Amino acid sequence: MYAEERQRLIVERARHDGRVEVTTLAAELDVTPETIRRDLTMLERHGQLRRVHGGAIPVERFGFEPALAHRATMLAEEKERIATAALAEVPESGAILLDAGTTTGHLAGLLPTDRELTVVTNGLAIAVQLAPHPHINLFLIGGHVRTRTQATVGDWTRAPLADTCVDVAFMGTNGISVERGLTTPDTTEAAVKRCMMASARRVAVLADHTKFSLDHFACFGHLDEVDVVISDSGLDSTLADDLAAAGPRVVRV
Structure with missing residues (x-):
């Protein structure tokens, strides 16, 4: 899986579940936790996720309250x-x-x-x-x-x-x-x-x-x-x- 595909999947998962965890993603995507952390850093720089302890959340959560x-x-x-x-x-x-x-x-x-x-x-x-x-x-x-x-x-x-x-x-x-x-x-x-x-x-x-x-x-x-x-x-x-x-x-x- 290319990095762009992996990062797109991470964003989709975060928006669906409300949060993603480094260890869980690493195991599911068969990559190292360091790779996932780099992905999360890149996605944060692009304004799609915000890093939190152990993972990340979608930026929408900061301006949107789910029903x-x-x-x-x-x-x-x-x-x-x-x-x-x-x-x-x-x-x-x-x-x-x-x-x-x-x-x-x-x-x-x-x-x-x-x-x-x-x-x-x-x-x-x-x-x-x-x-x-x-x-x-x-x-x-x-x-x-x-x-x-x-x-x-x-x-x-x-x-x-x-x-x-x-x-x-x-x-x-x-x-x-x-x-x-x-x-x-x-x-x-x-x-x-x-x-x-x-x-x-x-x-x-x-x-x-x-x-x-x-x-x-x-x-x-x-x-x-x-x-x-x-x-x-x-x-x-x-x-x-x-x-x-x-x-x-x-x-x-």
Whole structure:
């Protein structure tokens, strides 16, 4: 395979999966990791990818936020493993908060329905999923609905959170890094996420490995405010150690 063909394949893979990893590409394309790193450097110079720890992401991710339906199809198996591990953080009784998102949506589908549990969410899809269960005391926070993420945002969303106290907030994020913490492209969602974290005794961040070493426009939390980060085994172990050194317990599944 010529370099141009390999690089075109790398860009297509990055746009489809949201991220590419050096080691995975090297194994699949039967070349050395050094060759892949040179390809990524060339593609970054051409403005098609941006290098991140262990791989690269398409530049479109920095100016484009995928819709919920599209994100739901990405890394479904990894998100299911993350959600399954997050069940260990759910209290036997009490209240939890589920941030709008696809990984938190997987957790919603796994919640036990044979015991009383209060669930607060700003995610329309999550509320629809949980509404039929009589043992779940469901609170859907109102506000302006962002069509792209199906999350409620704005003053109407933040106001009730100021008077809410939950045991655990399960948060999603578009980006997470040691330097910038938790970030997301939209300022209105960032404002709601900050209120969610402030309302919780404990904070659990659920994020697949493609979210790490990414910084988006709006910061909504720092790592020393997070109790546990749960990700999949694709998260680099060295990066996981760096994250843990900044505060939270890190779980890879």
